[in-house]
Amino acid sequence: MELERTLVLVKPDGVQRGLVGTIIGRFEGTGMKIVGMKLMHVSEDLASRHYAEHEGKPFYDGLVNYITSAPIVALCLEGPDAIAITRKLMGATRPNEAPPGTIRGDFGIEVSRNLVHGSANKQDAAREVGLFFNDAELIDYARSNDVWIVSDEG
Ligand code: DAT
Numbered sequence: 001m002e003l004e005r006t007l008v009l010v011k012p013d014g015v016q017r018g019l020v021g022t023i024i025g026r027f028e029g030t031g032m033k034i035v036g037m038k039l040m041h042v043s044e045d046l047a048s049r050h051y052a053e054h055e056g057k058p059f060y061d062g063l064v065n066y067i068t069s070a071p072i073v074a075l076c077l078e079g080p081d082a083i084a085i086t087r088k089l090m091g092a093t094r095p096n097e098a099p100p101g102t103i104r105g106d107f108g109i110e111v112s113r114n115l116v117h118g119s120a121n122k123q124d125a126a127r128e129v130g131l132f133f134n135d136a137e138l139i140d141y142a143r144s145n146d147v148w149i150v151s152d153e154g
């Protein structure tokens with residue numbers, strides 16, 4: 001399995017509701033490695049670049065208002081298949097379609113307050129990690145238990 005990096009955002013509702021630890025814990029629990037993490041405000045400019053694919057859609061203005069309305073926590077997670085694993089833990093975009101056990105299924109009700117972002121594919125992941133983190137903010141390090149999370153024997 002190829003080592004991937006992906007962008008995760010705990011959106012303003014997750015921060016406001018005190019769910020940062022719970023949400024990060026779900027991702028950490030898999031063994032994915034946190035290689036970048038910060039509390040930050042998203043500017044209008046960053047929001048419009050991050051959500052460029054949605055520009056012109058009916059929910060776009062609301063989406064930009066929401067993501068810029070209060071602080072978020074941005075994370076870069078690393079691991080084999082990190083993009084798909086992150087999306088699986090998040091659940092479907094609409095919380096009412098996200099199964100129990102997923103972040104959106106367990107903590108969300110409405111699509112416009114769905115708590116968490118995760119990059120959709122490799123191309124988006126590379127672009128989005130680059131929007132939220134500079135090189136110095138992404139830390140390469142080993143963990144003593146890495147061999148108990150991913151076998152080097154294939
Ligand atoms: P995802 O966040 O699961 O990748 P997406 O990329 O299709 O979903 O949309 C980005 C965000 O936009 C999504 O998390 C919530 C919001 N959104 C999507 N569709 C919406 C809709 N029909 N009404 C309101 N907000 C919506």
Ligand code: MG
Nearest residue numbers: 117118119120
């Ligand atoms: Mg998306």
